[in-house]
Amino acid sequence: MLSLMIVDDSNIIRRKIERCNDSDKFRVVASAANGAEALDLFKQTRPQVVTMDLTMPEMDGIACIQQLMAMDSNLRILVISALSDKATGIEALKKGARGFLCKPFTDDQLLEALTELTDD
Amino acid sequence: MSQNFDRQYQPRFDFGKYKGIIISIALFLLLDASVLLFNFYVSFEIADDAVGVNLAGRQRMLSQRMAKTLFVLDASRDDPIGFKTAFDELQLSKGLFDETLNAFTRGGNVRGAGNQTVTLAPVSSQAGQDSLRNATELWRSYKTAIENFAIDFQQGADYQSSLTVAVAMARVHNLAILSLMNDLTIDLEKVAASKATRLQIIQTVGISLAIINFLFIMFHFVRQLRDSDKVIEKARRETSEILETVNEGLFLIDKDLVLGEQHSARLIDVLGPQEFAGKSFHALLENIVSEKAAETASDFIELLFDPKVKEKLIGDLNPLSLVEVNIAQSNGGFLTKHLQFSFARAYQKDENDIQTISHVLVTVLDITERVKLERALNESRKHNESQLEMITGLLHTHPALLKEFLANSFDCFNRINSILRQPAKTAQSVRDKATSIFREIHNFKGEAASLKLEFFECAAHKMEDTLALLRDKRDLTGNDYLGLTVQLESLISYTQQVEHLTEKLGQFAVVSTSEPRHVSHKHITGSRRDDGWGHLDDLVQNIAMRNGKLVKFVASGLTEIDLDSQYQQKIKDICIQLLRNAVVHGIEPPRDRELSEKPLIGRIDLRLAKISESEMELTVMDDGKGLDYDAIRTKAIATGKWPEEEIESWTNKHLLGLIFQEGFSTANEISIDAGRGVGMESVMSHVLAQRGKISVSSRKGRHCRFVITLPILYANASEEIAA
Amino acid sequence: MSQETLQVFIDGVVNYFQHTNDKDVKVGTPYLVENNNPAAYDVTGIIGISGPYRGCVYFTAPRILLKHLLLSIGEMDTSNEHIFDLVGEVANTISGNARSRFGHEFMISVPVMIEGAPNQIHLPSRMRSYVIPVYWKAYHAAVVICLEQ
Known part of the structure; x- marks a missing residue:
C-alpha cells in the first residue's frame, strides 16, 4: 500500500483523484491546494507518491517539484495538467517528476498512470 | 523492434557459443604440458643412465688398472718407493671397483669421476644383471687375493706369496672381468638408447597431437567466425531490407542527440535529401520547425534518456506528435508537410546483464494527407x-x-x-x-x-x-x-x-x-413586381424599430411605370435615403407625438407618379416634426466652415441647401441609420446626374415633403444607360 | 489577412526606396485584383511565404524605373542582369523586413526573378491579391501580396 499526496488547486480534481484512489493499492494521506501547502503536508505525512498540478497560485508545480525532490529524491511524482504548453510539462519532468497525465482524464487512465509510475 | 536493433548494434557475449573452442585450447595446452613433463622426466632418466654408462666404463678401466698395478707391483718388488705408489693405486682402484660393482648390483652411493657422490639404481636389465652376477662371482676370489696381499703388506709380513696369488688371480680373471664390464657398459648404453628412442617417439606423437588439435581449433574457429559472419550478414540484410521498405522515416539517436549511421530510405522522402548520419537532431529540425519547437523536442528526448522517467507516461508531452514543417524547395516556394514524430527507447544489455537506454528510436510519419483531409472536413463543417x-x-x-x-x-x-x-x-x-x-x-x-x-x-x-x-x-x-x-x-x-x-x-x-402578386412580367430579376418594392416597407419598419419609432408606410404608383431595372435601382437608392431620413429626422418618438397630440403612429407616404410621357415625380412625405432649421443652423456653426454671423443671416432656403452637402448631418450620434451626412448628398448627386429637380417643403411640427422630378427611362432603353 | 501583416511587406519596399538617393517614395491606395488576371510590370521578384499565412509576395516594376533606380544608386551598367539583381535586392529587403518582424513564425524563401507576371504556381487562381502601388519619381511599381491562411 502506497501513501499518496494530491496537489491541485481545483477542488473537483482533488476529489476526483481521492475518489478513485481509495483502493487497496494507494492510500490518500494528504491533499494540498497549492505548492506551499504541499510542502507542509509532505513534511508531516511523508507520502511515497505525489500527483502534481502545474498551474497553481502561490507556488507553482515546477517550484514545488524542485523542493519536494530536494527532500526526497526517491519520491514518485506524477504531473497532472492540461496541455497548454508542452515545454512546461517537459520542464517539470526535468526537475524530477517521472510521468505526465493530461487533463481531462478518466479514472482508469489515472489508475493506470499511477500503477505505471510505481511499477519497479 | 528495439530488440532487433540492439542485437545488430552489439553482439552480446555468449559463453555457450565459445565452449568448444575453449575446451580445444585447454586440451592443446594440456597436451603440450604433458609432453614437456614427460620430456623432463625422461631427460633426467637419460642423464642418470649416462652416469651409469660412464661408471660402467670406469669399471672397465679400473679392472685394467688393477691388473696393470698388480703387474707393476710384481715387477718392482725391489723398488720400495715405486712399490708403495703402485700399492696405493691398487687400493684405490680396488675400492672404487668394489663399491661401484655393489652399487650396480644392489643400488647405492658411489664416488663419481669428480669425487662427488652419485646414487645408482640397481641395474634392471637381464643381461646387465647376468654380467654383474658373473663379475661378482669372479671378483670375490680376485678381491680376496688382493685383500690378503694388502693385509700382508700393511702388517709388514711377507707378502711375496700373497702378491704372487693376486697377480695370478689377475692373470686368470682380468680378461673375463673386463669382458663382463664391457658387456655391462654396452647393456647400459642400449637401455639409455632405447629410452631416447622412446622419448623421440613420444615427442613426435605429442607434437602430432598438438598439431591436430591446432588444426581442429583453426577449422572450428574459422567455421564459427564464418557462421557468425553469416548470421550478422543475414541480420544486416534483414535490417537493410526493413529500412528500405518501411513506410516510416526511421533512425536512432544516441545520448548526445546525434543521429545513428542507418536510417530508413523513406526518411529521405519525408525530410528531404541530406546527410543524416552523424547529424545532430537539433540541426535536423533547425530549418523545418521553429527554434523553440526544436529546443522543446531536444528536451523531450533528453527525458527519454532519463531512466527514472516513465516512457509510457510522457507520450502526451511529445512536442512533435503533430508538427507542420516547411521544407524549402528549389523553385523558391515551400513544401508544407505535416509530420508525426514518435519516440521509443531502445535498450541494450551491458556486461552485467542490466538493461540501459542506449538509443531513442525515432519514427517519422508523413501525415499530410490525413491532416489535409481532416482540415477539409473541418472546413466544410465550419x-x-x-x-x-x-x-x-x-x-x-x-x-x-x-x-x-x-x-x-x-x-x-x-x-x-x-x-x-x-x-x-x-x-x-x-x-x-x-x-x-x-x-x-x-x-x-x-x-x-x-x-x-x-x-x-x-x-x-x-x-x-x-x-x-x-x-x-x-x-x-x-x-x-x-x-x-x-x-x-x-x-x-x-x-x-x-x-x-x-x-x-x-x-x-x-x-x-x-x-409575387403579379406574375405578368417577363423579367425574372425585374423589380417591378410588388415585392420588388415591398422591401421598402421592411426597411422603414426596421429603421423605425431601431430608432424607437412607430410608422405606417404607404406607397403607391411604384409599379405603374415600366422602368429600366438599373434606373429603377437608382430610384430605389434615392427612396431608401429619403425614407431613412424621414424615419430618423422626421417622425418623432411616440411620446413626443403624444405630447403634441398627434397620432402615435407616424405616417410616411411614398408616391411615384407619371406626370408626362417623359417625366415622373417621386414624392416622400412624412407627418413628423418638419425640418429643424435651428438644428441645421447649429450644426452649420459647429462645422466652422462659415462665419457665425453669416450663418445667422441665412434664410431657411439657404440652410436647406446645406443638407444636400457632403458631410452634413444633424443627427447627434452616428448610427447605422443616420449621422454620416452623406445620404442627402448622394440623393442630390443621383438627381443631378439624371438632370432632375428636388423641391422640399416643410412645416414645423406638421410635415416634411421631398418632391423629386426625374425623367422616365423605360425598360427597353437599358443599353443607353450604361454606368 | 490582417492589415498588420500586409503593412510589413509594404514597409519592406518603402524601406528599400528610402535607402536610395531619391527618398521620395509614395504608396498609392491599395486595391484588389483577381489572380486569374495578375498585375505585373516588366520585371518581377517573388518571395514565397509559408507559416501561419502562405502564398507569395512580389515586387514588380517597369524596366525604366529599375534602370533609373540603378543609376540613382550609382550603377551605370543597366544590363538585364543588373536589373534582375536589383529586383532581387528589393525582394530581399521585403523578406528581410518580414523576417525581422515575424520572427521564426514565417518561412520565407529566397527571391525568384522572372519577367512579367507570376504564373499559377505562385498565384492560386481562385484568390485575390492585394496590389499596393508604389510611386517613385514619375514611375509606377507595385507590391502584390497574395496570402491565404
Missing part, C-alpha cells in the same frame, strides 16, 4: 455552419431580390476597387477617394438595410467608420487605405460565399411564401 447561419439570415429575403442585391453589391465593390485603383499622387486626389467610396458604401448599406441583411449592413457601417477616420486624418496617404482594402476584401469574400450559397439554394427552386 463552412456548413456558417452557411447555415447565412441561410437563416437570407431566408427572409426573396431570392430574386437577393440576387439583385448581390449583383448590385459586386458592382458597388468593383466601383470602389476602381476608385482605389485610380492612380492618385496628390494629397487631394487621395482624400477625394474617401468621399467617393463613402458614397458608394453608404448606398450599399442603405440597400442592405432595406433587405434586413444585417451582416452586410454592419460590414458597410464598419467601412464607413474607417472612411470617417480617413476623412478626418491629416496628411492622408495611400497607405492609410490599407485597412479599408482589407475590409473590402473580406466583404467581397463574404458576398461571394452568399452568392455561392444562393446558387445552391436556387437549385432547389423553393417557391417562397412571398409569391
